[in-house]
Amino acid sequence: MTLLRSVPAASALAFAALVLAGFVLPDWAMFLVTMAFAKGLVALGIVGLMRGGLVSFGQGLYFCIGAYVSGLMANWTGITDIFLLSLLGVLAAGAIGTIFGPLLANYRGIFFAMLSLSLSMILYGALSKMTTLGGTDGLNVAAPTFLGYAPEGRPLGLALYLYTSAIVVLVGGLMRGLFNSQRGLIALAIRDNELRIEYLGASVRTAMAINYVIAAVLGGLGGVISGLAIGHVDPEFSFWTTSGEFVFVAILSGYLSIPAVFVGSILLEVVRSFSNLYFPNTWQLALGIFLLLVIVLLPRGLGSLTLRRRKAKEQA
Amino acid sequence: MSELALEAEALHKRFGAISAAEGITMGVPKGAIWSLIGSNGAGKTTFVNMVTGYVKPDHGRIAFEGRDITRLSPRQITRLGIRRSFQIPQLCAGLSVLENMLISLTINGEHPPSFWRPASHATEVDRAIDILERFRIADYRDRLMGELPAGVRKLLDIAMAMSGHPRVMLLDEPTSGVAAEEKYPIMDLVMEALSAEEVTILFVEHDMDIVTRYSQRVLAFYDGRIIADDAPDEVLADPDVQRYVTGEL
Amino acid sequence: MELFAVILVDGLIYGAWLFIVSVGLTLVFGVLNILNLAHGSLYAVGAYTTASAVGAYFAFGGDGFPIGSYAVMIIAAVLVAIVIGPLLERGLLRHFYGRDEVLAVLVTYGVFLILEDVMKLIWGVDPYFVYQPYDLLGSVEVGPLYYVSYDFLVIAVAIIVGLLVWFVINRTRQGKVVLAVIHDREMSQAMGVNVDRVFMAAFAAGVFLAALGGALTAPMISVSPGISVNVIILAFAVVIIGGLGSIEGAAIGAVVVGVARAASVHLLPEAELFIIYLVMAAVLVFRPEGLFQKTQARKI
Numbered sequence: 001m002t003l004l005r006s007v008p009a010a011s012a013l014a015f016a017a018l019v020l021a022g023f024v025l026p027d028w029a030m031f032l033v034t035m036a037f038a039k040g041l042v043a044l045g046i047v048g049l050m051r052g053g054l055v056s057f058g059q060g061l062y063f064c065i066g067a068y069v070s071g072l073m074a075n076w077t078g079i080t081d082i083f084l085l086s087l088l089g090v091l092a093a094g095a096i097g098t099i100f101g102p103l104l105a106n107y108r109g110i111f112f113a114m115l116s117l118s119l120s121m122i123l124y125g126a127l128s129k130m131t132t133l134g135g136t137d138g139l140n141v142a143a144p145t146f147l148g149y150a151p152e153g154r155p156l157g158l159a160l161y162l163y164t165s166a167i168v169v170l171v172g173g174l175m176r177g178l179f180n181s182q183r184g185l186i187a188l189a190i191r192d193n194e195l196r197i198e199y200l201g202a203s204v205r206t207a208m209a210i211n212y213v214i215a216a217v218l219g220g221l222g223g224v225i226s227g228l229a230i231g232h233v234d235p236e237f238s239f240w241t242t243s244g245e246f247v248f249v250a251i252l253s254g255y256l257s258i259p260a261v262f263v264g265s266i267l268l269e270v271v272r273s274f275s276n277l278y279f280p281n282t283w284q285l286a287l288g289i290f291l292l293l294v295i296v297l298l299p300r301g302l303g304s305l306t307l308r309r310r311k312a313k314e315q316a
Numbered sequence: 317m318s319e320l321a322l323e324a325e326a327l328h329k330r331f332g333a334i335s336a337a338e339g340i341t342m343g344v345p346k347g348a349i350w351s352l353i354g355s356n357g358a359g360k361t362t363f364v365n366m367v368t369g370y371v372k373p374d375h376g377r378i379a380f381e382g383r384d385i386t387r388l389s390p391r392q393i394t395r396l397g398i399r400r401s402f403q404i405p406q407l408c409a410g411l412s413v414l415e416n417m418l419i420s421l422t423i424n425g426e427h428p429p430s431f432w433r434p435a436s437h438a439t440e441v442d443r444a445i446d447i448l449e450r451f452r453i454a455d456y457r458d459r460l461m462g463e464l465p466a467g468v469r470k471l472l473d474i475a476m477a478m479s480g481h482p483r484v485m486l487l488d489e490p491t492s493g494v495a496a497e498e499k500y501p502i503m504d505l506v507m508e509a510l511s512a513e514e515v516t517i518l519f520v521e522h523d524m525d526i527v528t529r530y531s532q533r534v535l536a537f538y539d540g541r542i543i544a545d546d547a548p549d550e551v552l553a554d555p556d557v558q559r560y561v562t563g564e565l
Numbered sequence: 566m567e568l569f570a571v572i573l574v575d576g577l578i579y580g581a582w583l584f585i586v587s588v589g590l591t592l593v594f595g596v597l598n599i600l601n602l603a604h605g606s607l608y609a610v611g612a613y614t615t616a617s618a619v620g621a622y623f624a625f626g627g628d629g630f631p632i633g634s635y636a637v638m639i640i641a642a643v644l645v646a647i648v649i650g651p652l653l654e655r656g657l658l659r660h661f662y663g664r665d666e667v668l669a670v671l672v673t674y675g676v677f678l679i680l681e682d683v684m685k686l687i688w689g690v691d692p693y694f695v696y697q698p699y700d701l702l703g704s705v706e707v708g709p710l711y712y713v714s715y716d717f718l719v720i721a722v723a724i725i726v727g728l729l730v731w732f733v734i735n736r737t738r739q740g741k742v743v744l745a746v747i748h749d750r751e752m753s754q755a756m757g758v759n760v761d762r763v764f765m766a767a768f769a770a771g772v773f774l775a776a777l778g779g780a781l782t783a784p785m786i787s788v789s790p791g792i793s794v795n796v797i798i799l800a801f802a803v804v805i806i807g808g809l810g811s812i813e814g815a816a817i818g819a820v821v822v823g824v825a826r827a828a829s830v831h832l833l834p835e836a837e838l839f840i841i842y843l844v845m846a847a848v849l850v851f852r853p854e855g856l857f858q859k860t861q862a863r864k865i
Binding site for chain 1: 600657660666667668670671672674675676677678679680681682683685686690794798801802805809835836837838839842843845846849850853854
């Protein structure tokens with residue numbers, strides 16, 4: 001068990017398991033996990049904000065920016081390399097986040113949530129009207145290449161899945177490091193008592209802005225992968241209900257455990273797929289009930305399950 | 317005359333119809349230990365809040381070691397070396413005593429807080445425990461705030477403020493809510509730790525025994541004004557102070 | 566100059582409508598401190614209920630007395646309020662009083678998701694049309710333009726609703742109790758105020774106002790899935806601009822947004838979809854708590 005306490009070891013183990021799973025999973029499941037991981041990255045950004053006490057209801061903004069960057073780059077410049085597209089998506093989202101972060105960092109609670117939501121809706125409105133970018137129909141996204149390797153069919157799905165898994169493990173490990181770091185502890189302290197943090201001499205605003213930019217970057221990364229995996233992007237990526245689902249996953253997972261975020265995201269995708277299949281008109285109903293149950297039964301999220309067990313063990 | 321650590325010049329502050337400061341003027345020499353007394357609503361905490369930037373005076377000027385700090389934010393003032401404790405301890409309720417202390421050390425460390433250095437690095441943990449031991453609250457290190465006795469919370473609040481090496485320390489009612497037998501030990505501890513570094517101290521206090529025992533000089537507040545300013549015995553013998561502050565007349 | 570007048574009239578009509586659909590949201594936030602994401606769904610339920618009720622009214626001989634359909638609309642809104650209001654508030658929301666604001670938002674987000682599909686289950690996905698109340702009053706000439714009289718009825722209703730809410734809160738005994746609860750919940754409780762009842766009544770009033778907005782709107786649009794989503798976003802913008810919990814703020818916010826949108830429709834149609842958020846962002850940059858902000862108590 002001590003091996004799992006070491007972040008690099010746990011990450012390597014997780015990655016090995018994901019790679020093995022990739023060769024067994026059927027195509028639909030692989031796509032599901034790829035999408036769940038991509039959206040999980042966005043949710044992980046929200047989790048980072050939540051640790052500081054903020055919830056963004058507008059991460060669709062960055063998700064959408066990332067997705068459109070992958071689509072437009074392929075259409076305009078012919079770049080299809082996934083590494084390059086990811087980098088560009090991250091840079092674009094990070095740049096926009098750096099502009100808005102310091103502005104939004106002055107706001108708390110509802111105001112922060114709703115302002116971030118309104119930013120994403122501005123993008124939604126703008127994209128819907130821009131016919132050069134496809135308007136409400138959106139754009140098709142060319143299939144990605146992997147450093148010159150251009151798979152099709154199942155190998156493409158597998159390559160995307162493996163790429164996404166690698167990103168998730170890498171980002172997960174980095175975020176664990178961040179959460180455990182001095183900055184990470186300060187974020188938690190801000191959530192509890194901003195006044196005290198200012199009176200100790202640290203800038204709450206800077207800490208919030210940094211968390212926001214990190215969340216933007218993760219949103220962009222998730223967007224790039226989603227756009228490439230679906231092969232199509234449209235303004236719905238920035239719609240507030242899309243953002244609502246990211247918040248849902250973040251709340252479902254809680255801020256105690258990083259793997260819980262991706263497990264939560266897979267859970268949501270599974271619920272969505274099965275509801276779509278068996279109750280095509282009521283998947284939102286299922287989702288809503290699921291959300292209320294989580295809030296009532298697991299107020300600190302899925303991550304609190306493992307923590308509880310660990311605590312029980314330590315006391316025993 | 318020695319150099320001044322803190323100066324206030326004609327501070328005025330109104331909250332609606334209530335006047336919380338009406339021409340507060342003082343000059344506190346470096347290394348002095350003064351106390352502020354007065355009934356509730358007399359303007360003591362407002363004064364502390366103005367000095368630390370939490371509220372801005374309507375008029376007047378505040379200077380720290382000759383530098384105007386009137387318009388600075390609490391964080392900037394804290395960074396300059398003015399620290400405060402709170403009447404109601406301001407702690408991070410979701411974190412343990414040790415983590416609260418670590419936060420303080422992290423923010424006030426030699427390097428800016430790191431994105432990768434673990435918060436619970438052994439070096440910082442050892443230093444935090446050192447400080448907790450000095451304040452005799454190390455036994456509570458893993459407890460959350462809700463489970464702590466009032467006295468421990470008070471000490472932690474003060475310890476966090478002091479770990480930033482203040483040059484001026486403002487203590488807002490350091491012994492309120494603390495059991496009678498803990499009062500002197502707390503004050504002894506704080507004074508000992510601060511006097512070693514020649515910190516200028518202002519403390520707000522209701523307990524006149526504490527005031528006479530620890531302060532060199534007493535400022536009595538009433539209705540936003542300073543009505544007496546002298547050595548403890550003189551101030552406590554002042555008829556106005558007895559009428560409006562200590563309630564002996 | 567003429568364009569200016571047109572923008573103003575269009576803006577007022579749209580602003581009046583916005584006020585009706587958002588005033589309930591700000592009222593609920595002001596009293597319960599819960600930002601209700603399901604507000605738009607309650608509006609939609611009001612619209613659907615009205616569509617069904619008015620449709621039934623005309624199917625069963627209402628043609629002889631068409632003006633009666635207005636009474637049917639109000640009854641539909643009341644019905645929604647007394648069925649859904651207590652159910653939601655007692656059954657769910659009351660467990661979240663005094664807890665994290667954002668958590669409460671998520672709870673109402675869950676309610677929003679559930680109501681969306683429940684509406685589809687009850688009313689299906691095909692649109693409903695109940696144009697009769699809209700055409701009933703004919704049209705009026707304003708300068709060179711014709712307006713449907715119903716649009717001015719909306720303005721009248723907005724003014725009546727605004728005055729009524731203001732009167733109840735500021736001039737009646739019940740209103741004073743509500744103000745006391747807003748000011749200090751624990752203290753009011755200690756003074757013998759039945760806070761539970763105040764919350765229940767305030768929430769039911771909020772539901773009624775949302776449903777009334779839906780009822781008024783039903784004759785103007787095709788009632789179909791998705792109407793709630795747009796309304797909630799608009800209502801948010803309005804109440805945030807005005808200052809959460811402020812009735813006057815909602816009124817001014819609604820007019821500002823209404824005129825801004827009308828101006829955009831006539832001058833810069835591309836911006837119509839997001840002008841509201843631009844206004845909101847601009848207001849918040851200068852007044853972070855909205856135009857009418859609550860004063861904050863000293864914390865230390």
